[in-house]
Amino acid sequence: MNVTKPFFKMNPARYIVVFTVLLVSISCKKKINTITLNKVEFDQTNNWILLERTDVKKENNTFSWNFKVKQPAEYVIQIVSNDELSEGENYAKVKIGAHEFKESLSKNYVINATKIVSEFKNRIQFKNTEKQRISITTDANFNKLRIIPHYKKPIGSGNYHQEWLTMHQSNEKQEALKRFKEAKLGMFIHWGLYSQAGGIWKGTKINNSPYPGPKVAEWLMYAFKIPREEYKKLAKTFNPDKSFAKNIAKLAKDVGMKYIVITSKHHDGFSLFNSKSSAYNMVDATPYNADIIKELYDACLKEGIDFGVYYSHGNDWMDGTDGNYANVKKVNDSLGIYTHPTGKNLWNPTKNTHKEYLQNKAYPQIKELLTLLPELRLIWFDGTGFVTEKQAFNFYKLVYDINPKVLVNRRVGYSFGDYLDAGDNKIPSASEKLEKYWETCGTTNNSWGYKSYDKDWKSPKELLYYFVDILSKGGNYLLNIGPDGKGNVPETSAKNLREMGKWIHQNADAIYGTSRWKIPNEGQEETLLEGTGHRAVKGFKRNFTSKDFWFTSKDNKVYVISLSNTEGDILIKSLRKGEGSVEQVKLLGSDKPLVWDQNKNGLKTTITSLPINSLGYALEITLKNK
Structure with a gap:
């Protein structure tokens, strides 16, 4: 067997x-x-919503569809048609959820030589994947509707999310984030070769440059399409005062700023530190012949100020070729998507590939900074543009692997940041719900880099208002200075910051380590900042009354901030009886408790003995329970 x-x-x-x-x-x-x-590359079109005219509920010239969003994000709406729009058909009215708008239609671009695409300027923010309904009223003879993610906010594949989340939730990152949240106020510094020009090139102000694009001073090379070799010559005369680092650290401390972020490399590709990856740096290319990033780092640590660096990883006009523009445009053209050229060197790009730029300069320089600055607190990436999801993740992981205590901002790309920035000179609305901790970066005039003719300085009261508004909403304020080519901060800018700083130091308890209270403010409606250009055109007009208050909180204390220097009786309605049992009311800067009364109308007390020309005051309200 x-x-x-x-x-x-x-x-x-x-x-x-x-x-x-x-x-x-x-x-x-x-x-x-x-x-x-x-x-298999991730296909962005998987997240598109395509609505055919043949599959529609129609009533007269109104077309309606029900659909579901695959990924929450910011979207734009496009109409696709075979024919040019005739007279009388060049408008459409759109209703989607609570949003309703009417726009004229224009020929934005053509797909496959025949299909005409018209895109609406209004953007739609979908915050969930619930069922949606859209109606469009138009006489246009269209084929389909496309609802696609906005080009500035592409949706990722999700393949790296879990690995990123593990790093983001690590003890090191969370401790760093806690420290960052408590800091509240930081100094941003836009400074480099462009600072010598002061926003003027060969006698022409940057605002009068013949090309489209941002008119802020640090975009000088882009604004005038300066050839790389010609722009490089600026390095030969860049020789700032040796007292730069010490002066800047002292100013930040005087204002009450707890951290500094400086442009170690902006879009022009010049490095303010001693880089082995590129000779186009402060040590090798300038008569200064020293590492000014390391000098400022040392000065900040001496003053007890946290140090961070800005690094433009997506844009590099000196070595970053066209920023991957041609490759992205080729794909986008076939899909009928506009490829925005802003920030890309299309006038004098290098011959290398964008991938080679990342491998040979950007990744190595991040390693250099992390090695040079062992107590670095954050890296403020910028210029994402056409950085891919994998490349954005690589930057985040590179930082984490070398120093997990270093925070990374949103602009690294694809939601891989540890915290958000609301945008340049943008403050979110009190009603806006953000999924991460956030920061607003802002300017003291209307430019980031030094612009010699921009004298539109924000007053101490205006700067303080933005800061208090951000505080009450639970964010950080990263306030920018633009030193000149010698490293000197414009006198009015420094003076206004120090004036603001006097108030900050006196009312520090209402600022550092605080959180958003149950409501941010009472009184007048908020005055939102909508961007650098918005403030430049609209200016700032707001009167502060004794009925306007902003709130912060910490433990069992609520802080009530007023930007009025009017003395007399005040009533804080949000602290009426039943909204917390008050134990003590104190004016910060004074040891004497105030007499108060809490009733159904609010908390009533009397303000006296304010300093002359005070920017306002802050009250500390101690509650019996947290």
Whole structure:
């Protein structure tokens, strides 16, 4: 009788052969799967919503569809048609959820030589994947509606999310984030070769440059399309005062700023630190011949100020070729998506590929900064543009692997940041719900880099208002200075900051380490900042009354901030009886408790003895319970 031997009783040599074959088989399969995964690129069109005219509920000239959003994000709406729009058809009225708007239609671009695409300027923010309904009223003869993610906010594949989340939730990151949240106020510094020009090139102000694009001083090279070799010559005369680092750190401390972020490399590609990856840096290319980033880092640590660096990873007009523009445009053209050229060197790009720029300059320079500055607190990335999801993740992971205590901002790309920035000179509305902690970066005039002719300085009261508004909403304020080519901060800018700083130091308890209270303010409606250009055109007009209050909180204390210097009786309605049992009311800067009364109308007290020309005051309200 033939009996088959059990597998475990086989000859050992056979066992080894079989096991080896099995391992090789598994290994080969794994490699094939990996290769397959690497070849399959994430397709953004998977998140598009395509609504056909043939599949519609129609009533007169109104067309309606129900649909579901695959990924919450910011979207734009497009109409696709075969023919040019005739007279009388060049408008459409759109209703989607609570949003309703009417716009004229224009020929934005053409797909496949025949399909005409018209895009609405209004953007739609979908915050969930619930069922939606859209109606469009138009006489236009269109084929379909496309609802696609906005080009500035592409949606990622999600393949890296879990790995990012593990790093983001690490003890090191969370401790760093806690410290950042408590800091509240920081100094932004836009400074580099462009600072010498002061916003003027060959006698022409940047605002009068013949090309479209931002008119802020640090965009000098882009605004005038200056050839790379010509722009490089600015380095030969860049020789700031040796007292720069010490002066800046002292100013930040005087104002009450707890951290500093400086442009270690802006879009022009010039490095303010000693870089082994590019000779286009402060040590090798300028008569200064020293590492000014390291000098400022040392000065900040001496003053007890946290240090961070700005780094433009997506834009580099000196070495970053066209910023990957041509490759992205080729794909977008086939889909009928506009490829925005802003921030890309299309006038004098280098011959290398964008991938080579990342491998040979950007990644190595981030390593250099992290090694040079062991107590670095954050890296403020910028210029994402056409950085891919994988590349954005690589930057985040690179920072984490070298120093997990370093925070990374939103602009690294694809939601891989540890915190958000609301935008340049933008403050979110009190009703806006943000999924991460946030920061607003703002200017003291209307430019980031030094613009010699911009004298539209924000007053101490205006600066303080923005700061208090941000505080009450639970964010940080990163307030910018633009020193000139010698490293000097414009006198009015420094003076206004120090005036604001006097109030900050006196009312520090209402600021540092505080959180948003149950409501941010009472009184007048908020005056929102809508961007750098918005403030430049609209200016600032607001009167502060004794009925306007902003709130912060910490433990069992609520802080009530007023930007009025009017003395007399005040009533804080939000602290009426039932909204917290008051134990003590104190004016910050004074040791004497105030007499108060809490009733159904609010908390009533009397303000006296305010300093002359005071920017306002803050009350500390101690509650019996947290």
